[in-house]
Amino acid sequence: MNLKTLAEALGLSQTTVSRALNGYPEVSAATRRRVEEAAAQMGYRPNSRAKGLATGRAMLIGQVIPTSTEHEMVNPVFGDFVAGASQNLARAGYDILLTRVPGDDEGKVYREFRARGAVDGVIVQAPAVNDERIALLNDIGLPFVVHGRSTGVDLPYSWIDVNNTQAFRRATEFLIQLGHRRIALINGLERMDFAFRRRKGYTHALEAAGLSSDPILMCTDEMTEEFGFKKTRHMLSLEDPPTAIICSSILSAIGIRRALQEAGLVMGRDLSVITHDDDLSYLKNGQDLPIFTATRSSVRMAGELLADALVQLISAPDEGPITRLLEAQLVVGSSTGPAPLQAARLG
Amino acid sequence: MNLKTLAEALGLSQTTVSRALNGYPEVSAATRRRVEEAAAQMGYRPNSRAKGLATGRAMLIGQVIPTSTEHEMVNPVFGDFVAGASQNLARAGYDILLTRVPGDDEGKVYREFRARGAVDGVIVQAPAVNDERIALLNDIGLPFVVHGRSTGVDLPYSWIDVNNTQAFRRATEFLIQLGHRRIALINGLERMDFAFRRRKGYTHALEAAGLSSDPILMCTDEMTEEFGFKKTRHMLSLEDPPTAIICSSILSAIGIRRALQEAGLVMGRDLSVITHDDDLSYLKNGQDLPIFTATRSSVRMAGELLADALVQLISAPDEGPITRLLEAQLVVGSSTGPAPLQAARLG
DNA sequence: TCAGCTATCCAAAGCGCTTTGAAAATCGGT
DNA sequence: ACCGATTTTCAAAGCGCTTTGGATAGCTGA
Numbered sequence: 163m164n165l166k167t168l169a170e171a172l173g174l175s176q177t178t179v180s181r182a183l184n185g186y187p188e189v190s191a192a193t194r195r196r197v198e199e200a201a202a203q204m205g206y207r208p209n210s211r212a213k214g215l216a217t218g219r220a221m222l223i224g225q226v227i228p229t230s231t232e233h234e235m236v237n238p239v240f241g242d243f244v245a246g247a248s249q250n251l252a253r254a255g256y257d258i259l260l261t262r263v264p265g266d267d268e269g270k271v272y273r274e275f276r277a278r279g280a281v282d283g284v285i286v287q288a289p290a291v292n293d294e295r296i297a298l299l300n301d302i303g304l305p306f307v308v309h310g311r312s313t314g315v316d317l318p319y320s321w322i323d324v325n326n327t328q329a330f331r332r333a334t335e336f337l338i339q340l341g342h343r344r345i346a347l348i349n350g351l352e353r354m355d356f357a358f359r360r361r362k363g364y365t366h367a368l369e370a371a372g373l374s375s376d377p378i379l380m381c382t383d384e385m386t387e388e389f390g391f392k393k394t395r396h397m398l399s400l401e402d403p404p405t406a407i408i409c410s411s412i413l414s415a416i417g418i419r420r421a422l423q424e425a426g427l428v429m430g431r432d433l434s435v436i437t438h439d440d441d442l443s444y445l446k447n448g449q450d451l452p453i454f455t456a457t458r459s460s461v462r463m464a465g466e467l468l469a470d471a472l473v474q475l476i477s478a479p480d481e482g483p484i485t486r487l488l489e490a491q492l493v494v495g496s497s498t499g500p501a502p503l504q505a506a507r508l509g
Numbered sequence: 510m511n512l513k514t515l516a517e518a519l520g521l522s523q524t525t526v527s528r529a530l531n532g533y534p535e536v537s538a539a540t541r542r543r544v545e546e547a548a549a550q551m552g553y554r555p556n557s558r559a560k561g562l563a564t565g566r567a568m569l570i571g572q573v574i575p576t577s578t579e580h581e582m583v584n585p586v587f588g589d590f591v592a593g594a595s596q597n598l599a600r601a602g603y604d605i606l607l608t609r610v611p612g613d614d615e616g617k618v619y620r621e622f623r624a625r626g627a628v629d630g631v632i633v634q635a636p637a638v639n640d641e642r643i644a645l646l647n648d649i650g651l652p653f654v655v656h657g658r659s660t661g662v663d664l665p666y667s668w669i670d671v672n673n674t675q676a677f678r679r680a681t682e683f684l685i686q687l688g689h690r691r692i693a694l695i696n697g698l699e700r701m702d703f704a705f706r707r708r709k710g711y712t713h714a715l716e717a718a719g720l721s722s723d724p725i726l727m728c729t730d731e732m733t734e735e736f737g738f739k740k741t742r743h744m745l746s747l748e749d750p751p752t753a754i755i756c757s758s759i760l761s762a763i764g765i766r767r768a769l770q771e772a773g774l775v776m777g778r779d780l781s782v783i784t785h786d787d788d789l790s791y792l793k794n795g796q797d798l799p800i801f802t803a804t805r806s807s808v809r810m811a812g813e814l815l816a817d818a819l820v821q822l823i824s825a826p827d828e829g830p831i832t833r834l835l836e837a838q839l840v841v842g843s844s845t846g847p848a849p850l851q852a853a854r855l856g
Numbered sequence: 857t858c859a860g861c862t863a864t865c866c867a868a869a870g871c872g873c874t875t876t877g878a879a880a881a882t883c884g885g886t
Numbered sequence: 887a888c889c890g891a892t893t894t895t896c897a898a899a900g901c902g903c904t905t906t907g908g909a910t911a912g913c914t915g916a
Contacts, residue, residue: 166902166903209901215558216902
């Protein structure tokens with residue numbers, strides 16, 4: 163079923179049918195109704211490629227599957243993010259074109275997207291500090307929005323980010339107010355912008371309180387459960403262990419919990435934990451009573467917002483970059499409590 | 510940069526350039542080299558839509574984001590699955606077209622895929638018992654492979670599945686051999702085929718051992734951490750609590766662990782746990798020394814295999830359905846041990 | 857009745873590619 | 887030197903849609 167046969171069946175020209183279906187005014191209400199009914203009844207849908215070729219738009223948004231090069235790990239927030247993005251993109255008639263990057267050359271994929279006209283825009287995930295993808299996309303003129311920002315990149319570009327610095331500053335201050343003095347940081351890879359910023363927030367808060375940050379209490383790696391577990395186990399074995407840990411991922415926080423359990427310690431009493439919580443659909447931190455005290459920000463909502471921004475950017479490219487900074491909520495659960503007395507802990 | 514300008518720049522016809530680039534034999538080696546070099550140097554890539562329109566192939570595989578209707582939860586294995594699938598699809602020149610289903614009408618999306626010619630085939634996730642999508646896709650003639658099977662569907666169709674029945678039978682037998690008699694099942698939604706089969710394997714093993722399955726020890730729901738936690742907590746409060754739990758997801762198993770911790774019990778000693786493990790990249794069950802005893806099967810590898818199968822199906826539609834049953838490994842970790850003596854437990 | 861509008865519809869070009877059918881160039885054999 | 891076979895190249899049609907630039911029909915007012 164294509165336009166031609168539909169038009170013939172209706173005794174109309176392709177032009178008229180096309181216009182009727184696309185809401186142009188040059189067609190009478192009666193004809194439009196007739197056309198729409200016939201189209202619905204015969205199950206006609208315009209061929210995507212033909213339509214795209216004629217209009218010059220692919221109605222597709224490019225998305226590279228965000229995997230870390232080192233461990234072939236898929237970003238755990240990807241599913242929720244893409245569910246959010248996809249939902250709002252669909253409203254504007256877009257689908258997502260998903261592709262993997264062979265090796266590490268995401269730039270090559272973007273160049274190809276552009277050359278092939280495969281997509282109308284892209285969403286950039288997990289920006290690093292000084293991320294070179296931004297300049298590249300600017301160069302080749304492919305509309306894009308970044309999920310996060312990139313410290314060190316001066317070009318104007320569109321982004322939506324969580325205020326990571328502020329979130330981790332607040333989390334740290336919160337612990338300090340509870341009397342904690344030795345606060346550890348289990349962070350993501352610090353070449354990633356979000357991790358870089360979180361560390362900044364953490365150290366700033368410590369400094370502001372007159373505390374020095376101890377390198378031995380700061381670690382950074384891929385945010386797996388095991389990472390949280392191993393680092394916590396290690397830190398608990400230190401001569402002067404931390405009384406609190408701030409953690410960049412709920413997965414690693416689960417690892418922390420496991421290490422505490424193994425050591426026979428009670429979370430929130432013997433050791434306080436605050437984690438960042440992306441509010442993943444499959445790993446809820448408890449709705450009414452959160453398990454972990456957390457800096458919370460829905461990654462799904464971020465996906466929705468990025469989708470809207472990109473759609474707007476594509477339809478009005480000259481209106482300048484869209485930027486938006488989201489504040490994370492600090493939700494208090496049962497994983498934090500006052501710092502244990504030194505005496506008690508030694509005894 | 511399009512074919513026309515490239516051909517003009519080379520002083521050749523579009524035909525020759527197209528053929529040179531697509532490896533047709535009717536072009537001399539010298540010309541081919543010249544064309545290829547010019548194309549590489551000028552960064553020419555054929556326009557996707559134009560090529561697709563001419564060839565009638567979209568070089569796109571449709572994939573609906575698998576979300577549960579009830580809780581808007583994205584399937585946690587989705588990221589890893591799609592990473593595997595995407596990798597092997599890319600080798601064959603395909604990308605993934607990702608879309609969300611508004612409401613619950615996945616069939617509508619497939620019909621549209623077909624009518625619009627948007628994709629060359631689709632991957633069907635999370636089949637239910639008597640899944641109606643299979644008949645629909647058969648009807649409309651869109652090539653597809655199912656990730657899993659659908660009990661009750663008699664039509665021939667292509668699928669790749671883990672032997673869920675066998676996996677859970679073995680897991681149950683393993684616990685029985687360890688002396689366990691009260692074995693609980695924390696299962697996924699049993700209208701899903703995988704959960705239906707797992708329960709079958711579980712009850713079969715119990716029956717074979719002359720044990721009756723106790724409804725109070727079997728529960729089924731979305732496999733979240735919280736579900737594992739709450740159900741375990743509840744079961745521990747029973748008059749005659751289980752000494753072992755079999756669980757369908759590592760996320761729920763983590764919830765089980767939390768409940769045990771809360772109750773002051775030690776996993777593997779006071780209560781044994783076996784979980785299914787999809788070998789998710791972001792939630793590894795420990796490589797050398799698994800945390801949980803588990804029935805393991807890599808969902809990423811499943812993605813790779815499904816991709817290969819679908820590509821083959823598209824290129825040779827008449828060769829009949831492709832089916833493959835994968836066996837899960839039973840890996841033994843420290844979450845299982847001999848059943849505690851009744852006396853010891855009561856005391 | 858007819859010019860001048862507007863409302864309605866249409867033929868054909870064009871999007872960038874592949875592919876068919878034919879022409880031109882090259883070659884070996886006599 | 888010439889012919890048939892083989893290579894190599896090309897012009898043009900076609901994929902299914904949108905959109906431009908008319909054409910036609912139906913009205914209005916004089």
